[in-house]
Amino acid sequence: MRLLRQHFPIRRVILIVGLVAAWCALWNRLSIANIVSGLLVAVVVSHRSVGPAGIGGVRLRPLLKLGAIVGQDLVMSTFNVAYEVITPTDYTEEAIIGVDLPSNARAHMMLIAVAVTVTPGTAVIDVDPDTSRIYLHVLHAERAEATAEHVQELADLACRALPMPTDSEAPS
Amino acid sequence: MIASIALIIFGLTFVAAGIRAAIGPTLADRVAALDVGVVSIMSAVAVDAADTGSTRLVPVLAVMAIVGFTATVAASRFIEYEESAT
Amino acid sequence: MSPVAAAFVLLGSFVSLLSGIGMLRFRTPYARFHAAGKASPIAFLLVAIGASLETGWAGRAEFLVVAVALVLTLPVAVHLLFRAVHRTEPVPIGRDDLATDTGKDHD
Amino acid sequence: MSVTLALVVGGLTSVGVYLMTSRSLTRMLLGFALLGHAAVLALLAAGGEAGERPISGDAPVAELSDPLPQAFALTAIVISFGLTLFLLALARRQAQLTGDDLVEDDLEDRRIALETEAEGHDA
Amino acid sequence: MAHLVGVVAVLSLPNPRPAFAVALAAPLASAVWAASRLGGGETDTARLDWVEGLDLAVSFRVGPLGALLAVLVSGIGVLIFVYGHGYFGGGDRRGFAATLLAFSGSMLGLVWADDVWTLFLFWEATSVTSFLLVGTKSTDSAAVTAARRALLVTVAGGLVLLAGLLVLVDVAGTATLSEMGPVTGDQATVAAVLILVGAFTKSAQLPFHVWLPGAMAAPTPVSAYLHSATMVKAGIVLIGLMHPVLGAVDIWSGLGVTVGLLTMFWGAIGALRHADAKLVLAWGTVSQLGLMTAMMSLGSGKAIFAAVSLVVAHAVFKAALFMAVGEIDIRTGSRDLRSLSGLRTSMPVAFWVMVFAGLSMAGVPPLLGFPAKEAAIEASLKESGASGDLILAGVTIGSVLTVAYTTRLVLALFSDKGGEPTEVAPFRWAAAAPSVLLSALGVVGYVLAPSVTDWVVPAAATLETTSTGYALLRWPGLDSTAFWISMGIVAGGAIIGAAAARHSSPPEPVGANNVDRLVDRTLDLAKWTTGRVQHGSLPIYLVVMALVASLAVIPFLGSIDAGQLHAWDRPLQAGMGTAVVAAAIAVAAIRSRIGAALALGVVGLGVSALFLIQGAPDLALTQLLVETVIVVGFVIGLGGLTTQFPANGFVWRSVRIGTAVLAGTAVTVALLASAEDTPSNRESLTAAAVDEGGGNNLVNVILTDLRALDTLGEVVVLVVAAMGVLALSRADTARGGGAPLSDDVRKVRR
Amino acid sequence: MTALVGLLVVVPMLAAAIGFVAGERQWVRDILTVGTLAGATAIAGILLAHVESEGTVVLRVGDWDPELGIVLVVDLMAALVLLVAMATILVVQLFAIGQRRTAWGADPQLSGPLLLVLTSGVVLAFLTGDLFTLFVAFELILVSSYVLLTHQGRRGQIRSGMTYVAMNLFASTLFLVGLAVVYASTGTVNLALLAERIPELDDPLRWGIGLWFLVVFGTKAAIFPLFSWLPDSYPTAPTTITAVFAGLLTKIGVYVLIRFHVLTGMDDLGPLILTLAALTMVIGVAGALAQDDVKRILSFHIISQIGYMLMGLGLFTLAGIAGAIVFLVHHIPVKTVLFLVGGLIEEREGTSALDKIGGLAQRQPLLAVLFALPALSLAGIPPFSGFVAKLALVDAGIEKVVVPIVVIALANSVLTLVSMVKIWTGVFWGSGDDESATPIRILRPGHRLMVGATAVALVASLAIAASFGPLWELGERAAADLLDPSAYIQAVMS
Amino acid sequence: MIRGRSPVVRSAIRAASPLALLVAAFLFFAGHNQPGGGFAAGLVIGAVVALRTVAGIGRPQDATRWFAIGTALVSVVALAPLLGGEPLLDQVIVSETVPLLGKVKSGSALVFDAGVTAIVVGLFVAVFDGLDADELGRDEVQV
């Protein structure tokens, strides 16, 4: 059991489940044959030397909330771009702002980066893992502070969604 | 009809991407244009799927996503690397 | 094609068109990346939703896989583009915390 | 035969030849890649009119596009893929040795050509 | 055969000393064998089929003529090997001896051949071996040039001969000499001219004589052998052998006699002018060969008889003369008529050899040369009409000059010129004895003229049956016109010779330069052509290739059928096609490497889209993947180079654009011309794929099953390409730079 | 018998793969390469004997209907050329093993296996009855050649390799376009079916196809004016590689030209092909005359000699095609020996430039013999194979009364001889430039193996000359088979 | 301190790798019946190799081993029929009903395709070795 736990930590199990689901989806059929073969394939491709370091847990609620916010942002983002394209706007207000994050774990950073990028008018430019600072490009400098706050919120959610055993960087 | 309109529009996006790839000016612009090109072809395939109801090509879309990503990562990584090396 | 699906497909193409125009129109690389890196995947997602409506659950699941793959990868790609431009051919902009923090002011 | 396809093949060939005749290995490589595209499209065009994807059961056999040229084209793509990668390495090696990627003339040939040029054309 | 064994034996000798002794065995054997058959009537044949389909065989026929010539070839060969031992003294001469032996064997093969191809085989063999022999002193550039000249003239002649033989075989219907009957007609005339030209080159007839004097650069044993008894006679023998077949062709004797007499005259003039004793002999040989050619092609019974007699006599006296001059050369270090002095006392043996052999050459009794020349004069006398008079005049003048240069040679060589007598090295028996023997043979031959006649007549009769009635006359009698002419010749010649003995114009190898110049010209022309064609510049090659391909497309223009064409398969195809071509143009227009590579990526995407439109998802998928990898590889592999492509000149760029447009048009035309009434076997293919291949994706089944062999080859291509990439990256720079090119690279570059 | 054909194609590939991963274990590679090549030679011999007595062998790869799958066809011409080719590669590999310690040796870790890949490509090219598989075979040959040419990464090699690669790749592209035209017009790429269908096409289309493939195969065969890649690329490669290339590769182009153009009845192109033949002969020999380096002279000779084979094809008569076939067979070993001798000269003298070498006839008499005999053969001097081969062609020319080509062919022989004499006087006579001569000392056994291999090839060439009678008979039969394709079609289809 | 390699990218690549490999596996197995096949699968795996190379994450190293496996597989499929007296490359299809999985249909073409995949992967490894792509994965860049 310990061996099992060691080799199949919770995140990897979730990953495997997701992969099996994807496998069945690709085959267009949910059958025992597909699940069995999918399991085999998923176990192989989720090996630690391949996939993400599977340490730490997963909390579903913050993850879902994060997803919801990102989805909302997505729609907003669409309208935002549409607006910018249609109106002859002048981008004198671009800015690059630094935002301090609560965590420097890679998994968090990635999640945050993905979330931020779909946020209207923002994109991640760079990350400094030593200072846990993330640099964002914003299209509208006047909304910089609001954006920073929004990012902070996303970051909190991300940290809660993927709790770490320690706060130090996970081995890779 | 709707599918045709959509296809033409995605074709136009592809052309726009092509133009950006041609004129640059930064390398990253060209890389981004390539990305848009990939995504617009993906979209066209999706339109076809919507039109015919066949999902034969959907796995191909997954491949496209991965592959487009690969190109972008390698190219942009290289741009940085070269710049910092000089 | 059902009207809803058609609507999604058309909406998707519209967004795609916008992204294309944005790519051509915007003056700074950063702005163009916003258009390229956000609008075009959104366009795809919209079309994918439309297609999913036409293809049943199996197809929907497949599209979901693609969407996950795209959402997982594209933002990172965009991030790399921004970073590459900022590091190699930076465009001077008003507030640049990154440049300030790393002591590389570009103006 | 689709005139459009034939023209695309011709266009790609034109640009390909233009680039192949350049002195820069990189451009030759680009030209070669374009010629590869042209050849593959030519094969595809040889298969006749566009049809449904050649997957048995997706459509009546008569509506399928001809799979044989597609198989040829696929093999051709792969082969030219391998060769392109090798050419890349070759160009890179050239750059390593000479500092640029320009094709050099054959010195012995040039020596003979220049010798006779110096003597005039009456020989 | 014995000769071949001999060659191997000599080459494999462990000790170089006895090389000549061993080499001597083979010709001795064949000489003895041939001598035993002299005068007899029996004929031996041997035949070995080689390529029956082409009527190629090696066949020999040894009759009276073959025996007589073999005695000359092998007999003198034996003496030459003895002489060679003395001439060279010591040193490793295995290669030389073997080559000489090989030559001797080739010559035997030539005179024994009963098949035109056998004849040709040995004909060429003598050319090649003589090349090696003339070039024995291979570090001497004069010798090398002379050897090359000799080889070129004789081999070129050989090819003319080959052409003639091919035509002849065509007319005669057989390649076997003994089976050929007389032929006439246009084709026979062509054959006759070609064969005569071949013979002229070998026998140093005007204007092909130029190689012979130069060949004197060879060691004297070679000159004594090749240019007296053997190789130069090959042409005469050929004319003789062809006489029964082509003698009836109109042009045959006219051409042969004219060229022969002109050569006789010109050679004699040459012999009178030179100061080098060996060159005098060489030019003398040319002259004598002219006489023999004239006689042999004259073709009457008496003339053929005279020609064969001359061949015998000439072989004997000319070999002796060469040997004697060679002895003088090695013992004094000089052959210059103007400087050698006091040799009559210091080299008495050589002196007497020269006198006797010289008298034979001059045609003075009691030497074998006399009856031979008498026969020639008589043969001329027998010719009637104006042409007969001309021939007589020619022979007479030529003979006068012969006597003159002989006299001059002997007088000038042995006269005292005042001052110190020339220093002379010690006497060597091996170098002197053969020449003594040969000059003595001149006398013996005269004495035994009836026996010689017995040998000559059957030999001549094999060529011309009417030759039987003649004999070599020791004393023709005072009522013989020919005798008085002979005497006149001797008297006139002696006077001229004595007068000329004091004068020597500077040696000027008339005509020899022409061959060299021709060769040089040819080389220059070759260089020039090569410089134009093999330009050394890859882009030019590619332009040429593209233009050739464009030319090849011309017939297609006639096959375009508008009825089979349609504008596009789907409208989208047109749009995407335009985008692809536009992107391709962008690839060419973008001046940064990575930029161009990315534009290439766009082209690839567009092509993928075209594949999708065409209904080829597998292709689209693969294309997309491949394209990406190539772009990535491009960026990683070449991105580090200077960003801009170099510009090039307007003209060259226009050429490239023009070529490109032509090539593109060509490909388009080729495709449009396709017939497109494809008998499709899609049904059977589909059925086979699903039933036997076990898959629905037809393309995949084709790749992994139906045409798996192609795929096998394809993946091996990938493996090899990858190994190449690895090898290039591992190639050590130091080693790679190990063949440094000069800095001229840039300069040479156009 | 078909199993042997299968082994012949696949085993070299497999052996090559093992060779690639054998790492430092050189003996493994030696055993593999020599064993495979010896086996291939044996199989080729068996095939020739079988085909000679029993008729054409057809292998349906994967047991598919010939209209759907790929067929490998061993007819007389294929078997004949195959045997010579396999034996030649074997000899060259032995030479390479001897040479590997010299600076002129290729990297043995790669060259052996690559030679095997080349072999499989050669086999495939000779045997395939399918135009597309021919393309794959060409690519196999080309890619292994590219890598063999350039893998040492020397500057000159990269340059010349580029020429080789670029021109051949261009030809490959043209090949594919031609293939597209053929497929579109006939619906097949099977040679037997093409032999039926191409003659039925309209004249312009047929001519177009014929010309197009003349360009494609002509580039591989290095005919005028498409030969430029050859003399620029061959001399820089390691000897063993050049020897194989010189002996073999262009001949594959000729082989395919003969096969395709005769089988599909392109006789109307005869006059054009004859013209090209004449130009190829003359320009090739002119190039040889202009050069001052052994390897370069020999390289240009290849071109010139290709002209003769082309001449045989251009006559489109039984005698002409038989002449071309036997010329091809004779030429492979002769050319190989000459290039191997070039390698020995290089090894001995440190260069192959004429003005830097001299007097080798004295110092290396064996080398002189090894050079002289094939050189004479090349120049068409009897009794060597070159004479008979040329005679056969000239005879065929006279028979069809094409006087100009006969005259040119004969005149060209003299020029060939001139250039051989140039090598002879430059290398074996005279004296060299002592300063630049830097002989490479290698271990005696290696040297002995190199000389031995060369001698074996020479003996093979002499044996060809001696047994030209049967060879000519085979050549005539092979030509007859080609000229009457119904036998071929029947063998493949039934 | 900001490093050359973005931690975001590395994580993203790590996260995407399993999915990409899964897709590759799908292409491989489904290729006989729908778009895909051994070559495409190999290319997708190759794309993963490329990503991991430029990001400096572990990837397969020895190209020749892949070639060996691949060539061995394709050659075995090619030559095995000869043992049974069948022609070269004559392939077999096995169709079995396995408990739990249902009907499983496969053939030697799959083994052949596996060889193709291995070779393509090896090609990628070799090319990235040959082009020194690992340089890009180094974390030396500091801004």
Ligand code: NA
């Ligand atoms: Na020299």
Ligand code: NA
């Ligand atoms: Na494939």
